[in-house]
Amino acid sequence: SQTIHQWPATLVQPVGSPLSLECTVEGTSNPNLYWYRQAAGRGLQLLFYSIGIDQISSEVPQNLSASRPQDRQFILSSKKLLLSDSGFYLCAWRWTDYTEAFFGQGTRLTVV
Amino acid sequence: AQTVTQSQPEMSVQEAETVTLSCTYDTSESNYYLFWYKQPPSRQMILVIRQEAYKQQNATENRFSVNFQKAAKSFSLKISDSQLGDTAMYFCAFANFGNEKLTFGTGTRLTIIP
Numbered sequence: 001s002q003t004i005h006q007w008p009a010t011l012v013q014p015v016g017s018p019l020s021l022e023c024t025v026e027g028t029s030n031p032n033l034y035w036y037r038q039a040a041g042r043g044l045q046l047l048f049y050s051i052g053i054d055q056i057s058s059e060v061p062q063n064l065s066a067s068r069p070q071d072r073q074f075i076l077s078s079k080k081l082l083l084s085d086s087g088f089y090l091c092a093w094r095w096t097d098y099t100e101a102f103f104g105q106g107t108r109l110t111v112v
Numbered sequence: 113a114q115t116v117t118q119s120q121p122e123m124s125v126q127e128a129e130t131v132t133l134s135c136t137y138d139t140s141e142s143n144y145y146l147f148w149y150k151q152p153p154s155r156q157m158i159l160v161i162r163q164e165a166y167k168q169q170n171a172t173e174n175r176f177s178v179n180f181q182k183a184a185k186s187f188s189l190k191i192s193d194s195q196l197g198d199t200a201m202y203f204c205a206f207a208n209f210g211n212e213k214l215t216f217g218t219g220t221r222l223t224i225i226p
Contacts, residue, residue, distance in 0.1 A: 049214075097210055097212050101205075103157035105155075
């Protein structure tokens, strides 16, 4: 069976500090991977998606970046966090473009 | 660009009643997929139901059913015999065939009142 792991579960970081959120999928190969951010009143905002190693599409041009160093690993990063980066971050994977997405447990990020 | 609109930020209904959540989307494609997800207080995203645009028959999953109106680009979710455990945020999502992007709406917060 397939599982998705996302960590950490919660994170409190000062403004200007770096960020690294990690997501890994087990039990499948070459999944489509996604990073979403959930903020109050804005639903699930798609940040990045990836169809393969080094194939990453950005939906939101901000101070965030994503990398996929391995087939089943997806990392969300920032060099300098802003207060507006606070939110709930969700990683997800899909088999193909027509299947549903499976989500990780999420990371609550608070930038102080 | 594909967009998904959920015009009801919050709804509440008495237990055992039926409730319908609205969702509209915008696309120029003819083949696509639609999903409803539930996010309970635990914040774990759970798939409720999915619909393929090429299928005319509305999808159903136990107490959950959809009303898919392709011409109107509408995809509403009906919850019958609502239960306390249905209290959650509900998100509508859209994906074009051949496109890996999965777009979500802003969500509807549903509260089931005992």
